[in-house]
Amino acid sequence: MTAELVRGQNHPLDRTRVEIRVAAGGPVIAGVTLGDEQGRLSGAEAVAHPGAPRRTGIEVPRQAAAEHRIAVDLDALPEAVHRVSVLLALPTGIGGLTRFGAAAAPSVAVTGLDGTGIAGYTVTGLGAETAVVAVELYRRQGAWKVRAVGQGYADGLAAMLHDQGLPQAAELAAEIEEAVSQGHARAVPAPAPVAASRSEQSGAGTPGAAATGRPAPADTPVADGQAATSAAPAASSNAAPANGGPIDYRHPKRRATPKPAPAAPSGANAPSAAADGTPAPVAGDASGWSMEERLYNQVWGMFEDLARSVAAYRSASDFAESRLEQELDKALSDPRNRLGTAADVARATARDKHASLITQARAALDRDLAQLTAEADVVEPALPPALARWDNPVWQGYHVPQERPMALRLGDLHLPEVLDLRIPMLVRLPLERGLWIDSGPGSYVASGDPEREYGRRELGSALTDGPPDEAELGRLAMETAVAIAARLLAVHPAGDFAVQVIDPGGTAAPALAPLLETGALREVPPPGAQGVTTVLEALTRRVDLVQMAVRNRAADSLPPDVDTAEQLLIVHDFPHGFDDRALTQLRYLADEGPSVGVHLMMVADRAQCQEYGPVLDPLWRALLRITPVPDAHLADPWVGHAWTYEPPLVPKGSQVVRQVLGRLAEARG
Template identity: 60%
Template structure:
């Protein structure tokens, strides 16, 4: 049975050798682009076009044609290639918009020609280049994803979106289009051309039969990237979550850790998906591999739910259309003598239910695989990424180096509320955090008592500060607290009792002014030292550690000067190691008017109660964020802070 994919939907690839058939209705150029795990093209050599040798496992693309058959030997593909996409380009001299043409049809079949997935790339308009679909590695196995991403800027825009510099993308696009315009046999040695008996009646080379070690011939292939980057602020105003991190560049003196062995298939189902393995993503360390694996789970859940929702929307719209057609036909209206009206409506509803059931089956399959992966990955996470109830928090020593990211909570979608994806924020913090203790705009917060909500927000801030201290080497972070009214003393008790604060919580207007003045001075001095190229010449009384400022109950105790200093710290502090964590109700700060709007926009809002307000960077789902807090009655937070305090005392001796 062939799976009819919709945009974003994926499907397992059950064969090691596959053929992708493209039917475009007009002459198109089919190219092969090979990308890494992040979907980035590493350079010009990643794009196979008619003027380049065929890469391993993939045949050389052919000249523009209405139909292409692309063969891929997945076992022969280079190990550094993680994504292979099918890319279609309108060549010069013909139509320049896919929107004026029939929707290209893409199908993928295994050995013997048995088709197992297809995709109609519809909804195109001014695009002249598009990513039709991609084959990608996931947990040691291959999958196919329907992409359908078009580019009005043509091949140049597509290559630039794949990570190539603009000038390099333009030059490569020009080279590929020029090569496609030349005769296929131009410039090749005569001895390498097929013999006449190897050509079909139209004079085209007949497809070769690959040997066991030969790459399967490919007459075109793809871009291996995800659709273009999501905007920082979607149209509906929800801030996006960005799990991406700068990829570490390898130097000649470094070598990556060996990648984990490919996961074996489940013993219960040898032909099914491979058993998940913690840390099977790429990375220089196990922590980075786990971080990237969480990133992959996040993307997979976003896309598989998007595919399901798209399929349901399609089924509903088709049902509406068929019901309208039935009502517009006098023979099918209610009360028709032969009862055909009711039959037509029931048939339409049955088709709709069948489509939804098929989409739900695919979703359930993907959710089961992601759940199994989560059950393996979650226990293997290091303390910086782990839940507070993970045994990794009970014992262990203070780390010798800082982590790649910090867990802020969990993310889930309504289709699978039990599947929690860790929300990891990259370190160092390049964006401050704002824990919202207000009730406006949150249905969950509206049901809570105001005092309980404020206490929950401050407990969340203390948990984040404690985690930050516990996962860094002793003395790497200093934590300051502004509690002008002294209302957070109960929540701050664990930090105060452990003696891990840089100074007692600042109270009153004088305490606010003194704390802000010291941190502002630090930012100024470090910036001047860095600009002068003399970071070692800082005053001896300056704390070299990174600083975290926790502000409770803002704007109580703040005057205009203090507000200006706070904005300065939010804007300039992260670049020199001064970070902001605010616990505040935005409505209470409205007296300052638009003066504080830039401050709120620069901070990542978090909620102390489960709430839907964050969007992913791929398909813009509204995700439910749930904070990760120590279990009720557990001493895990106090034990973690005690270890921090002991490590600090040991370093001072």
């Protein structure tokens, strides 16, 4: 799986013989510099370039081309070499490009010799630069890593080599240009776009888990610093065109394998193109064997694209801030410039540059967001029930499925830069991780935070005025649990999924009403400690028996009273009614249950569980934490954004859950 890097990010190398593959929008020169621990070059012999393509452990191409392969054997490098920098430069008079910003952003991929992807980086944000240090391989404590650099130079190769401490930088740059000009007849033109889906490019990645041909993440974003389980994402597909135009939806990572174009529809249902000719987004425009899988992959691709677009914007904003500070310090370091008009001019110039950089970064982000918003507008209505919001009209035509889906929607995710664009949060089925719905005061963002206020508007009257108190949080947490349980029941064939509830205090009855009234929950949960014991012992016995039957291939020998349907256990009011034995059984179900179809959903306030000390820490870490009100606590596993999660609550006053469960009850009957 390939880790897609953003500027400044690093990734470990699991091998020492690698290939570095370069793809650009036109012919470029590719070279390598071999630096010491500070990145300084010992001399011209520390540079591999078209005029001297072979150095110890390194071989680079001899011509300018749109695609390159560089061979690197890290074990063969001299001991003094600690940094291997990959440089790209535009050749003079070949290809017609005078700056990197006039073509598609170059991309670099570090792969094994067999083509296995290790890490990739798309060098976005280039403008007037004619040379760039794309990535560097560096040695740290005996191990090698790759870092995305993306440092550009408007003054070309000479400036780049001089910056790395080479005294004869201008002479060597001229030598490289001469070597390239002699071989320009064999320069390779820019390749035609290859139609390949996002998921095909990444080799992994789907929101919550991967689809066919990719490891499937239980890989929802992870909460509170828990270890990520998602596959590495695909390369960024949202690089903004240098000419200021919109994003090209036909980017290879935004398209599935080409299909014959159908007859153009007419009328109100015809997809419209943008005024600039950009094709309109199409629902299901991703790879997959079925429409469900294509939509699933497309949603995950939207999630990846939004993460990378915002990461690029934040990186550019940070760069603008640091550059502003540097220029102000430089301008005011001379005492003669601290007073009078010179100081004012210096400050104004630095701030103007800062504002210009921020404006450019925001414009690129806005172009990406416009495309993603347009895509979301066509994808959301096309989602099947398992992936759709409760207010989606698809639930009005609900029919009991004949087979279970590949994934389930657990809510929505958004980032503060674009509050109105929500990406479905999907997890693969069957659930590999249980859920912890936090009902404590720590499960919401403080009142007054714009994310909190946005969430309040979206949930409408589900929240009372002012910060939710403990009772309201408990009610919302249980309603969230019932909404998720109802969805799980509805997307499985009749009789293939069942729900059990532990409610020692008997306080969950109002929230459980839809399940009880439709027969989805067979009886009111038994109260008290005895009720806890009864449910846990029955499920523990089921896990033990099914595990033994699976190991011995003796499923037919299971006792007739063992329900082989998948089970969801909702634990409410935890830890009330639990003793040490019950707690041990609960942890056993969390660890062993998912493999044999028993899944756990905790509705609890972690603060109230502190009396158990570290005993509950493994349980807490094993479950995916979600919240009953919007909260920015989920982190994606590659750029680490704090995503705001919104729960899948049913719209107030809607009877959709009762209607769906009623149809399911008819099918069971």
